[in-house]
Amino acid sequence: MPRVGLFATCLMNLFRPTVGFAAARLLEDAGCTVEVPMAQSCCGQPGYNSGDFDAARALAKQVITAFEGFDYVVGPSGSCMATLRHDYPKLFEGDPAWRPRAEALAARSHELLSFLTDVCGVSKVAAAYTGTVTYHDSCSGLRGLGVKAQPRLLLGSVEGLQLTEMQDAEVCCGFGGTFCVKYPEISGRMVDDKLANVAATGADTLLGGDLGCLMNMAGRLRRQGSTLKVFHTAEVLAGMATGGGIGEGER
Amino acid sequence: MPESRSTILQQIRAALGRGPLSDAAAAALDARRPTHTRIAFDEDPVGRFVTRFESRSGTVARVSSFDAIPAAVDAYREAHGLPPHAAVARPLAGLPWPAGFTHHPGPSGVDEQMSVTPCLAGIAEIGSLILASGPDSPTTLNFVPDHHLIVLPAGRIVRHFEDAWALLRALPGGLPRATNIISGPSRTGDVELTIQLGAHGPRSVHVLLVADGSAAAA
Amino acid sequence: MDVSSPRFKEKAVIALANPTLRQALGQSRKGFVNKRAELVAALPEFEALRDQARDVKNHVLENLDHYLERFDSAVTAAGGHVHWARDAEEARNIILGICERVQARTITKGKSMVSEEVNLNAALEERGYTVVETDLGEYIIQLAKEPPSHIIAPAIHKTKEQVSDLFEAAHGGPRKTTVADLVTEARLVLRDKYFKADVGITGGNYLVAETGSSIIVTNEGNGDLTQTLAKVHIVTSGIERIVPTLEDVSLFLRILARSATGQETETYTTLSTGPRRPGDVDGPEEFHVVLVDNGRSKMLGGKFQDMLRCIRCGACMNHCPVYGAVGGHAYGWVYPGPMGSVLTPLFVGLDATYDLPNACTLNGRCQSVCPVRIPLPELLRELRHQQHQRGISPPVQRRALGVWRFVAERPGLYQFANRLAARALKSLGGREGRLRHLPFAGGWTALRDLPAPEGKTFLELWQARKT
Numbered sequence: 001m002p003r004v005g006l007f008a009t010c011l012m013n014l015f016r017p018t019v020g021f022a023a024a025r026l027l028e029d030a031g032c033t034v035e036v037p038m039a040q041s042c043c044g045q046p047g048y049n050s051g052d053f054d055a056a057r058a059l060a061k062q063v064i065t066a067f068e069g070f071d072y073v074v075g076p077s078g079s080c081m082a083t084l085r086h087d088y089p090k091l092f093e094g095d096p097a098w099r100p101r102a103e104a105l106a107a108r109s110h111e112l113l114s115f116l117t118d119v120c121g122v123s124k125v126a127a128a129y130t131g132t133v134t135y136h137d138s139c140s141g142l143r144g145l146g147v148k149a150q151p152r153l154l155l156g157s158v159e160g161l162q163l164t165e166m167q168d169a170e171v172c173c174g175f176g177g178t179f180c181v182k183y184p185e186i187s188g189r190m191v192d193d194k195l196a197n198v199a200a201t202g203a204d205t206l207l208g209g210d211l212g213c214l215m216n217m218a219g220r221l222r223r224q225g226s227t228l229k230v231f232h233t234a235e236v237l238a239g240m241a242t243g244g245g246i247g248e249g250e251r
Numbered sequence: 252m253p254e255s256r257s258t259i260l261q262q263i264r265a266a267l268g269r270g271p272l273s274d275a276a277a278a279a280l281d282a283r284r285p286t287h288t289r290i291a292f293d294e295d296p297v298g299r300f301v302t303r304f305e306s307r308s309g310t311v312a313r314v315s316s317f318d319a320i321p322a323a324v325d326a327y328r329e330a331h332g333l334p335p336h337a338a339v340a341r342p343l344a345g346l347p348w349p350a351g352f353t354h355h356p357g358p359s360g361v362d363e364q365m366s367v368t369p370c371l372a373g374i375a376e377i378g379s380l381i382l383a384s385g386p387d388s389p390t391t392l393n394f395v396p397d398h399h400l401i402v403l404p405a406g407r408i409v410r411h412f413e414d415a416w417a418l419l420r421a422l423p424g425g426l427p428r429a430t431n432i433i434s435g436p437s438r439t440g441d442v443e444l445t446i447q448l449g450a451h452g453p454r455s456v457h458v459l460l461v462a463d464g465s466a467a468a469a
Numbered sequence: 470m471d472v473s474s475p476r477f478k479e480k481a482v483i484a485l486a487n488p489t490l491r492q493a494l495g496q497s498r499k500g501f502v503n504k505r506a507e508l509v510a511a512l513p514e515f516e517a518l519r520d521q522a523r524d525v526k527n528h529v530l531e532n533l534d535h536y537l538e539r540f541d542s543a544v545t546a547a548g549g550h551v552h553w554a555r556d557a558e559e560a561r562n563i564i565l566g567i568c569e570r571v572q573a574r575t576i577t578k579g580k581s582m583v584s585e586e587v588n589l590n591a592a593l594e595e596r597g598y599t600v601v602e603t604d605l606g607e608y609i610i611q612l613a614k615e616p617p618s619h620i621i622a623p624a625i626h627k628t629k630e631q632v633s634d635l636f637e638a639a640h641g642g643p644r645k646t647t648v649a650d651l652v653t654e655a656r657l658v659l660r661d662k663y664f665k666a667d668v669g670i671t672g673g674n675y676l677v678a679e680t681g682s683s684i685i686v687t688n689e690g691n692g693d694l695t696q697t698l699a700k701v702h703i704v705t706s707g708i709e710r711i712v713p714t715l716e717d718v719s720l721f722l723r724i725l726a727r728s729a730t731g732q733e734t735e736t737y738t739t740l741s742t743g744p745r746r747p748g749d750v751d752g753p754e755e756f757h758v759v760l761v762d763n764g765r766s767k768m769l770g771g772k773f774q775d776m777l778r779c780i781r782c783g784a785c786m787n788h789c790p791v792y793g794a795v796g797g798h799a800y801g802w803v804y805p806g807p808m809g810s811v812l813t814p815l816f817v818g819l820d821a822t823y824d825l826p827n828a829c830t831l832n833g834r835c836q837s838v839c840p841v842r843i844p845l846p847e848l849l850r851e852l853r854h855q856q857h858q859r860g861i862s863p864p865v866q867r868r869a870l871g872v873w874r875f876v877a878e879r880p881g882l883y884q885f886a887n888r889l890a891a892r893a894l895k896s897l898g899g900r901e902g903r904l905r906h907l908p909f910a911g912g913w914t915a916l917r918d919l920p921a922p923e924g925k926t927f928l929e930l931w932q933a934r935k936t
Binding site for chain 2: 493496497500501512513514517518521525531532533534535536537538539541547553554555559603604605606609622623624625627628629632648649651652653655656659660661663664680682688689690691693694697698708713714715716717718719720722723730732733734735736737738739740741742743744745746748749750751752760762766767768769770771
């Protein structure tokens with residue numbers, strides 16, 4: 001049985017633990033042993049994307065060390081996992097000690113859904129969800145890791161779920177990490193464009209694979225007074241999208 | 252300025268971390284003839300040329316021989332209500348033009364309404380024409396008149412750009428002053444991306460496609 | 470051209486509030502994006518062509534000195550002249566010198582981003598020359614006295630009504646209201662200018678080292694009329710626009726129009742090789758190429774060399790959601806969008822351009838469509854890195870990063886802080902499960918609620934489950 005270290009992304013850990021448990025359930029159902037090292041914090045992407053490469057390196061070393069013993073490192077986020085896969089090796093370019101370790105980690109690191117389908121060979125889940133959903137392709141997962149068909153494949157096996165594609169599903173929702181607080185007006189326009197496409201589908205539920213994007217879209221929906229449900233894809237696939245959606249309160 | 256030339260070259264070499272290339276290295280670069288991917292197609296080149304050219308609002312009339320060109324020009328002229336006058340490139344001047352039709356070899360003035368020119372080749376890949384400037388093909392004829400009629404023997408349709416470059420390189424004077432690859436009427440999308448023909452160049456580009464096997468007048 | 474990049478935020482907010490601009494951007498962007506997507510889907514060779522285009526550009530950059538020298542010799546052999554300009558001022562002076570020598574009065578111009586980059590029009594007008602932009606989009610913004618907002622569709626931000634206003638003011642009535650009538654009016658006005666012009670200035674999409682040809686690619690034919698009818702043709706081009714051979718030209722012609730406007734080909738591709746020849750009845754008497762460095766050679770061999778592959782197609786901005794929201798003018802200089810956000814800081818300095826690399830979500834759509842595979846997000850991140858190292862990023866951000874790093878490097882402390890935050894935010898969120906306001910998070914809560922945490926962190930719940 002492959003031993004998987006679950007990467008507890010910052011937003012999941014703080015805002016949406018259900019997503020972590022959903023990920024663990026999906027991994028266990030796929031035959032993996034799931035462990036969660038306690039010596040983890042953040043992948044370092046906020047530092048990296050803000051140009052503080054030293055800070056990013058310091059945190060990368062922490063992640064590399066914490067997850068070195070696992071067969072795989074899996075996280076419910078295209079964004080964080082793209083950092084592990086693509087950015088870590090770059091951060092240690094020319095470092096004979098850390099570069100090989102970063103590359104070894106990168107090779108074993110996967111976004112949750114692509115890991116389930118591409119590595120574990122999962123093609124269906126035993127879950128039900130009554131509703132019409134639309135799926136937003138988060139940018140890092142999509143362009144960094146090629147996550148596009150995998151969530152659709154798995155969602156297709158959810159009983160009662162109907163997937164309806166939105167226009168411009170591949171266009172950024174305006175989150176962009178610190179971008180959304182540094183340039184709120186631009187971010188606001190982008191999220192409104194995105195939500196107009198969501199609304200045009202008539203779906204009652206919006207899904208995605210990255211909590212940053214989901215919180216951005218859910219936060220904007222709530223502010224607009226919309227009751228559209230927002231879940232992480234893993235919650236639906238694990239049959240755990242039973243309580244309130246993101247930003248919906250008491251569950 | 253000569254010192255600017257050497258300064259820029261020096262800066263480039265410094266950035267690349269080397270001095271001037273050795274003669275051998277330079278010769279190797281000069282001998283480089285890359286083979287890039289060409290766009291594959293299995294249609295007949297003439298058919299592809301016509302389809303592609305017409306997709307951009309170009310028009311094509313098939314004529315049986317060079318001698319049939321004047322009649323085709325006349326028909327076009329009448330259909331568009333143009334006077335019996337045109338700038339006709341020299342190689343086509345000897346065709347049996349009808350009485351009352353006057354022509355001159357160019358250049359084209361601002362009031363010119365129609366021109367008739369030869370071309371070097373058609374390119375099937377994208378359905379474009381390639382014209383080589385010279386005394387026999389003044390460039391103004393390609394851009395100033397509202398109506399540009401181009402004589403293209405079907406046998407001069409090549410498959411890819413690369414085939415057209417071979418024809419260019421084989422010209423007696425090497426590359427002409429102006430090589431015009433023309434793919435249809437002039438167009439613009441600069442106002443609200445609405446496509447409008449006849450922005451500055453010809454509003455209409457009409458190809459007279461001369462059937463294979465006809466004697467080349469040019 | 471003045472650099473207004475320091476006012477990016479302010480100009481972006483103004484742009485966002487402009488419904489006309491929004492309408493113009495919305496219409497046009499869709500057109501480019503959808504048409505490109507259709508063509509790319511129909512061309513199985515496209516990805517291979519992109520790889521080859523990237524490789525040819527890299528090959529040229531590695532041997533740039535050689536190919537520039539070859540180009541120089543070939544232009545000279547064809548009877549033309551090559552001028553080398555280290556910077557914008559030298560480029561302007563070379564062109565002013567030619568105009569003065571031939572006693573020019575009217576100068577027509579085809580579209581040239583390099584001429585914008587070196588601020589040529591202002592210099593020419595200052596000396597009393599009549600300068601006429603002939604690309605319809607450039608003509609429109611010249612009348613509006615605005616800089617281009619897009620590198621291939623400079624007036625993309627203007628609606629038909631605004632163009633009607635500009636034309637009515639410039640040409641007199643009667644007012645034209647259809648696109649067809651507006652285009653015809655411009656055609657008639659500009660035809661006159663081509664024939665009057667003493668000097669015609671164009672850009673150069675490609676400079677062919679093998680033949681000494683400069684190439685322009687247009688849809689309107691204005692560049693051809695500009696360079697054919699003027700007595701003197703001057704090409705302005707960056708030193709990186711060299712391609713070795715005609716075979717390489719084919720490669721770039723196969724990707725340029727598809728990437729830029731979503732066309733299989735633009736209407737006109739013209740190779741200019743030297744001036745009028747014996748027996749020619751038309752064509753310019755003089756042919757000059759001004760090779761402009763202006764900071765390009767400094768980009769070679771460094772972290773930003775990849776940017777020198779840029780073929781100025783505009784695909785990155787057509788696909789950029791930030792550009793799509795704010796338009797081109799907010800970027801504050803010649804080159805907007807993702808490619809401009811890399812080039813502007815490099816050309817005009819990091820200090821005046823803080824926002825450009827930062828006003829980007831790193832979503833990567835630009836890179837995914839770039840025909841020469843420039844890793845634009847990576848280059849933007851590298852610029853952020855240089856801003857950080859040079860202390861240009863805002864102090865508040867630096868302090869926040871410092872605190873974040875201190876805590877995140879200590880997982881125990883980090884998790885403790887998270888547990889506190891989970892409880893505090895949940896309690897602030899109340900029954901609604903979301904926060905409408907939050908101190909220090911105004912950027913978020915100005916537009917969005919903050920979904921409240923569930924009350925306990927994942928790590929503590931996981932630990933509890935296991936024990």
